[in-house]
Amino acid sequence: MLEIMDEIVIPDSIRCELEGKGGIAGISGLLPDDLKIEAIVSVARALSDPMRLRVLFALSLQPMCVCLLVAMTGYAYSKMSYHLSVLKESGLVCSRQEGNYLIYYTTDLGKKLVEWIETF
Amino acid sequence: MLEIMDEIVIPDSIRCELEGKGGIAGISGLLPDDLKIEAIVSVARALSDPMRLRVLFALSLQPMCVCLLVAMTGYAYSKMSYHLSVLKESGLVCSRQEGNYLIYYTTDLGKKLVEWIETF
DNA sequence: TTGTGGTTTCAAAGAGGTTTGAAATAGGTT
DNA sequence: AACCTATTTCAAACCTCTTTGAAACCACAA
DSSP, rough: OOOGGSSSOHHHHHHHHHHHHTTTHHHHHHOOOHHHHHHHHHHHHHHHHHHHHHHHHHHSOOEHOOOHHHHHHHHOOOHHHHHHHHHHHHHSEEEEEEEEEEEEOOOOOHHHHHHHHTOO | OOOOGGOOOOOHHHHHHHHHHHHHHHHHHHHHHHHHHHHHHHHHHHHHHHHHHHHHHHHOOOEHHHHHHHHHOOOOOHHHHHHHHHHHTSEEEOOOOOOOOTEEEEOOOHHHHHHHHTTT
């Protein structure tokens, strides 16, 4: 089987190091599979908005109903609801019903992530 | 000073717990400041694309010139260049010049992140 | 200096995420 | 049932990110 490496020109320093690792095929074989990549992308996208980050951090300190989050941030219900759904779909938060209220709180993944981010 | 909490209706369970934490103001005071939030958002956005994630993981295994990344992925130069610039601006990768080549490699932050992601 | 190969930049088109306000849903009360 | 309140859903407008191909840039060699 012909490696692409044999056909393209790259600096010697890199060619040597790369060959020791099995070439392009060797590196490619060590990369996360598509499923894992998509899972990471989903979490990263959920974190890539200032408002969602604040909500996630707030929820990690205290479970809250939507009206409380709305009061805290000044955002519209529909907006908050949209962002909560993104956080929920990525597995960072979940919710339980209490009477007329929906109480959102962080999942274990959400907690772990917040803790890790705080170590920076 | 009047707390918003006194004016809105929320479940008692949450009101009690929240009051013990200083109310909305107490929680808000514990949230990361805008600068930190923006830094996290920048990193999260960089990670929120499958191609960039693969490139970041590949670079964590082996420094590579752009032509090698192009050969490995089959993407166009301009596309790769764009994604590398996003990774670079978020501080996950950096580059050094070697003759005619630009060698990209992961920063300490990039390495730490890859390692942490791999623990999942 | 002219040429060549690696890489970036640019503008326009395309795709995808976010905001908005109005309408719908759903639990609880009267 | 009718009603209120908390929350979600929807579609359209809006905005940001990504892709594309052509042109520009830069280091090196002849």
